[in-house]
Amino acid sequence: MLEALRIGMLGFGTVGRGVADLLLNHPDLLANRAGIPLRLVRIATRNPERDRGLALGSVEVTGNVHRVVDATDLDVVVELIGGIIPTRDLVHRALESGKHVITANKALIAEYGPDLFALAHSKGVQLGIEAAVAGAVPIIKTLRESLAGNRIDSVYGILNGTCNYILTEMRAKGLPFARVLADAQAKGFAEADPSFDIDGIDAAHKLAILSAIAFGTPLDYGRILKEGIRHVSETDIAWANEMGYRIKLLAMSRLREGLMEMTVRPVMVPVGSMVAAVEGVFNAVFVHGDYAGTTMYHGRGAGERPTASAVVADLMDLARDLRAGAKERVPSLSVPVHHLRTLPIQSAAQRQGSFYIRMAVVDRPGVLAEITAILARHAISIDAIHQKGRSPVEAVPLVMVTHESTEERITQALIEIEQLDSVREPPRSIRIEAGLA
Numbered sequence: 001m002l003e004a005l006r007i008g009m010l011g012f013g014t015v016g017r018g019v020a021d022l023l024l025n026h027p028d029l030l031a032n033r034a035g036i037p038l039r040l041v042r043i044a045t046r047n048p049e050r051d052r053g054l055a056l057g058s059v060e061v062t063g064n065v066h067r068v069v070d071a072t073d074l075d076v077v078v079e080l081i082g083g084i085i086p087t088r089d090l091v092h093r094a095l096e097s098g099k100h101v102i103t104a105n106k107a108l109i110a111e112y113g114p115d116l117f118a119l120a121h122s123k124g125v126q127l128g129i130e131a132a133v134a135g136a137v138p139i140i141k142t143l144r145e146s147l148a149g150n151r152i153d154s155v156y157g158i159l160n161g162t163c164n165y166i167l168t169e170m171r172a173k174g175l176p177f178a179r180v181l182a183d184a185q186a187k188g189f190a191e192a193d194p195s196f197d198i199d200g201i202d203a204a205h206k207l208a209i210l211s212a213i214a215f216g217t218p219l220d221y222g223r224i225l226k227e228g229i230r231h232v233s234e235t236d237i238a239w240a241n242e243m244g245y246r247i248k249l250l251a252m253s254r255l256r257e258g259l260m261e262m263t264v265r266p267v268m269v270p271v272g273s274m275v276a277a278v279e280g281v282f283n284a285v286f287v288h289g290d291y292a293g294t295t296m297y298h299g300r301g302a303g304e305r306p307t308a309s310a311v312v313a314d315l316m317d318l319a320r321d322l323r324a325g326a327k328e329r330v331p332s333l334s335v336p337v338h339h340l341r342t343l344p345i346q347s348a349a350q351r352q353g354s355f356y357i358r359m360a361v362v363d364r365p366g367v368l369a370e371i372t373a374i375l376a377r378h379a380i381s382i383d384a385i386h387q388k389g390r391s392p393v394e395a396v397p398l399v400m401v402t403h404e405s406t407e408e409r410i411t412q413a414l415i416e417i418e419q420l421d422s423v424r425e426p427p428r429s430i431r432i433e434a435g436l437a
């Protein structure tokens with residue numbers, strides 16, 4: 001009979017501190033709900049002597065990760081170091097030694113999850129990942145358990161708070177991307193090297209995990225089409241506003257006629273939609289299931305306490321399962337690893353939608369006719385044209401909204417339009433997603 005869940009932790013930074021704080025603050029509440037105490041035994045971190053401002057009591061803090069990974073007096077290792085090196089080896093080693101692992105590390109899971117889940121399965125241990133996607137928002141458990149009876153056809157949302165904060169600020173203050181990014185870095189909302197966030201990598205890691213669980217497919221981060229927000233200008237945001245849209249970095253996986261579409265990119269969504277209402281650093285995930293319809297999950301996607309809440313939810317599940325003698329009651333990816341099936345992915349010629357196109361043109365007679373002739377040759381029809389200002393010398397913005405077309409046609413047409421003498425900058429296009437919740 002298990003007397004306590006004995007926990008070892010790797011990393012004592014933002015999330016690690018939050019997890020330790022929660023475990024030390026709520027011992028009775030957790031023990032009461034889990035049926036056994038959750039006991040934090042040991043923490044291994046790079047600088048063990050650094051004061052974290054917590055009364056740690058009997059918790060041992062060490063600089064030696066092997067005191068956690070190879071320990072025989074622990075049931076579970078909570079990995080909160082982040083990145084791939086040395087975490088991949090440490091997690092591998094912990095699983096290999098028969099310990100359960102819980103991690104908030106989406107990069108590790110998105111890129112090396114298949115091996116790690118297979119190893120966990122072969123060792124009969126759990127690999128918990130609730131904190132890896134959308135912080136406090138309980139989307140992993142919801143997909144795996146609460147929506148388990150549904151055939152899911154789409155899961156989408158705002159999975160990167162840094163990008164959402166930047167886009168929100170650009171719109172609210174009319175400022176350019178670079179200034180808002182610098183401000184976000186000064187406030188600690190963006191990393192010194194922000195590329196993981198602003199190039200869509202972090203959101204794609206999270207989407208890879210959600211897609212695998214929602215559609216029963218193997219984790220496949222490499223198949224996600226990624227485009228970040230570096231090229232979103234304040235001009236695009238102002239036009240979107242004028243036309244009744246917001247620009248959001250949307251992570252989206254949907255299944256249409258047996259084909260998957262997996263994208264992370266800036267899109268325009270109607271101002272009145274729920275997606276548009278997700279502002280600042282918040283995250284939200286929307287799921288459409290055939291019986292549940294659309295459900296929405298909203299909350300803080302990062303931070304010490306919200307992420308700790310998700311890590312401890314996995315610890316609670318583990319404690320309850322161990323106490324009940326349940327083994328792999330709920331597989332980490334919803335179905336056992338050997339049941340995962342790859343689905344074909346849509347090509348650019350199959351991805352359909354309407355588009356916002358912005359060009360900078362010199363307003364000479366015949367320019368519009370040249371542009372519309374190229375669009376017509378690619379079978380792209382136009383829903384609306386907007387032009388501001390007139391100048392035969394300086395470029396002025398010309399904005400078009402297309403009817404449904406394929407992405408391939410749009411790309412080809414824009415390559416030809418860019419060659420025209422009267423077009424002064426590479427045209428920009430942004431997909432319009434008018435049908436979201």
Ligand SMILES: NC(=O)c1ccc[n+]([C@@H]2O[C@H](COP(=O)([O-])OP(=O)(O)OC[C@H]3O[C@@H](n4cnc5c(N)ncnc54)[C@H](OP(=O)(O)O)[C@@H]3O)[C@@H](O)[C@H]2O)c1
Binds near residue numbers: 011104301
């Ligand atoms: N921060 C968030 O809001 C958030 C949200 C969701 C998910 N996550 C994920 O949670 C994980 C941790 O993020 P975090 O923000 O807590 O990171 P963090 O504040 O940078 O903390 C990382 C911790 O790991 C320790 N560490 C680094 N390299 C180490 C090594 N080689 N050996 C032992 N310890 C080492 C550091 O030690 P010292 O402090 O001793 O120097 C630090 O305590 C990441 O995977 C991240 O993606 C974070």
